[in-house]
Amino acid sequence: MSLVVDASIAIKWVVEEDDTTQALRLLRRNRLVAPELMLAECANILWKKVQRRNMTADAGAVAARLLERSEIELVPMRALVEAATRLAVELNHPAYDCTYLVLAEANRCRFATADDRLVRKLHQAQPERFGEMVLSLADAASV
Numbered sequence: 001m002s003l004v005v006d007a008s009i010a011i012k013w014v015v016e017e018d019d020t021t022q023a024l025r026l027l028r029r030n031r032l033v034a035p036e037l038m039l040a041e042c043a044n045i046l047w048k049k050v051q052r053r054n055m056t057a058d059a060g061a062v063a064a065r066l067l068e069r070s071e072i073e074l075v076p077m078r079a080l081v082e083a084a085t086r087l088a089v090e091l092n093h094p095a096y097d098c099t100y101l102v103l104a105e106a107n108r109c110r111f112a113t114a115d116d117r118l119v120r121k122l123h124q125a126q127p128e129r130f131g132e133m134v135l136s137l138a139d140a141a142s143v
Contacts, residue, residue: 003030004104005072006097007041008114009137010034013070014042014063015049019114022141026112032072033107035080035099042067075103091125093118104133112140 005026012023026032046060055063083102088095097118104111113119114137122130135143 002033002107002109003140004033004100004107004109004111005038005140006034006100006111006113006115007038007045009112010038010067010070010072011042011045012114014066015046015055019137022137023114025141026137027071033103033109034072034074035077035103036074037077037096037099038072039067039074041096080106091122093121101130101134110135110140112137 003026009023009026011017012020013027043064046055046063049055050057050060077099080099080102083106084095084099087093087098087102091098097115100111100113101122110133112135116136119134119136122134
């Protein structure tokens with residue numbers, strides 16, 4: 001099964017966080033896809049963790065290297081920008097999150113995120129469109 005995943009899941013592969021075990025389960029069981037944006041988002045998360053002294057600079061660099069080598073198909077963003085912008089305006093939500101949604105729709109697959117607020121928002125905003133497509137990390141790990 002193909003599954004689009006976002007940075008909130010990918011970061012758990014390289015940094016111990018709540019639900020890391022569930023995120024690793026996805027890595028082992030699915031063909032994972034993400035827009036190239038995911039790497040930049042993960043790099044930003046790692047930078048914040050170093051700045052907040054939650055990890056050392058060396059640990060951040062190692063985590064980044066692991067992400068570079070992860071078994072995930074990265075998709076160029078260019079073809080997603082217009083649709084992501086339209087969806088962001090429609091939902092009144094940041095375009096970077098909408099990029100993952102557009103990629104999932106284009107590939108006719110599901111989108112998983114560890115951002116439970118995003119899952120709730122999408123299920124409430126457009127249940128007919130996102131109800132089956134958008135999964136929480138817990139739901140995706142149990143499928």
